[in-house]
Amino acid sequence: MTDTVYIYGLAAQDGIEPVRYVRNMNAEVPLPDGMEHRYLSGRENNAITAQSHKLTALLLDGISAVQRETMGMFIGTRYGSLEDDRIFQASRFADGGKFASPAAFRRTLPSTVPAELTIAFGIRGSMITFADRSTPGMFAIIRAAKWIASGRTNAAIAGSLDFLTPVHANSPDSEPDSEPVCRTLLCLLATPDAFSELRPWAAITLAEISSTGGSSRQALAQSDAADFPAMVELTATPKLSTRRIDQDDGNGNTCRLEIQVL
């Protein structure tokens, strides 16, 4: 059990926007590769894989393989595997249904991309993938903080991954407003003594998901991953400042996260 959970780093990228990244100090770093010009297509279904790998690599820089062995992974997602569902569905009916793609099918799970990250980075602790419409990233970060506070794990990568493109985005009749979603938000969370060689960036002073009860309520209009811009804004928080984010999911569940930047 621990009373304090630290954020050692936070990294986010929305589509082709610049990476937002903090670790020990506020900093914005340029993309390390040509991702900003990459066409984010569902047919290239590794776009979210490339983005999430890049951000995870930033966060885990300096973390040893032994430390990753016990690290957990808690990922929220709004769209899950819908992009890959669409690709596999198309293959089912191609050429009279003779060529349903095994390569596409094995990606039709919300846990596929997080599992790829565990394989790529040797993360071998607990892993949970949550599906949540409005607050996938905050939800996963708060649950990871709870797990760390309970002593069940001492460190975790937590956040959200989402990828969905309009299939026709490259066709002549594509609509200008049909923007693909390729969005990653990841934090490295840990106990105070998890990484002796690293300084934490912020302390989590409040992490809770509350439910207001009231089962007869009607679902409210729900925003599209409204937690993402709010979490990204944290990267601009000055040192020694406290920031709090409250997000309601429209179904009576409210995520509350408060951090103190160190």
Added chain:
Amino acid sequence: MTAQQYPTVRLSCFGAATPEHSSAESIFSAWLSGEAAPPVPPRVSADNLWDTLTTQAITAALPPPEDRDQCGLILATTKADMQSVEAWLNSSSAKHGAATPPLLSDNVHALARRFGLGGPQRVISTACSSGLTAIIEAAMMIESHEVKQMVVCGADVAGGFIQDGFHALKAITRTQCRPFDRQRDGLALGSAAAACLLTSSDHLQPRGRGPSIFLEGWGMSCDATHLTAPDREASGLIRAIHQALAGLDGGGIDAVILHGTGTAYNDAMEALAMRQVFEHRPYLTAAKGFLGHTLGASGVIETALAAWMLHRRVVPAITGLEDPQWPELNFVRTSLAAAPVKRILKTASGFGGLNAAIVLGISKCESVGHD
């Protein structure tokens, strides 16, 4: 991970449904009778199979009406109501990127509203370990006093999308699912929903609602080796099992309900794990030769079957197992009546190398009693 003390969480009010059965008890009885699963279930024609199965399962697991407004719901699933998703995928909305697609999380909110469950709601989707992961997550929330009661429902309908996928992977048996048999050649698919009510161990259990058992330990791990194939050395599963066994207050594991898909590599991995973890030889059984692989539902429905095993002190045989590839292990080939079973290990593994293990016990049940 070091040894830990696990405060016990109670599991009760088990509900389960398949297209052929409408209660956990009837499914358990059918398992004892040795029914075998067909390789694939009939293609779903009824529009409401998802609704039918989840309704039957959750109805049995509901707390008393006065508690429902604060009771949460976790849905464990791989694809949930896939018929709705397929309808969207086949629509012009999907092809033109218009309209909000059906999301996994919509399912849990719809179920919570239907059953008047006003507490926390979430969907957990960690491939075929989803069911056990959901039980673990609910137990975590109860242990940390975030919630007093949680309904956990595991559900999946193996429709055309899923069947075509497993056919494409060449993972489906041509004859019959035969877990741990030398002649095994793949899994059978099944559709199911199962649910149970989790409470703190000192919470009064609803009477007259079937067996009540305790969660005595759990563990989770990632293989971090391959997206679909299990770790040949079983290291991830072994770590999850060791975590689940850590901190148990004496007494060993009497029986194990293995994941037992009937595929070559999964069964080999589990056999290796059993040889390495246990010096004694607990009874080893598996339900997928009878039920088929019910994916996100499997962890919860097999936990419900464990409850009935503990309640009746019976260990059902592995349907389809005739010639065990690992004869040194204690695979159950003929159902055992009056078996001395007080503690069961349940394991699950899924795509992505995700492993989960839970320990279920009945010892404290004897002092509180149930019908």
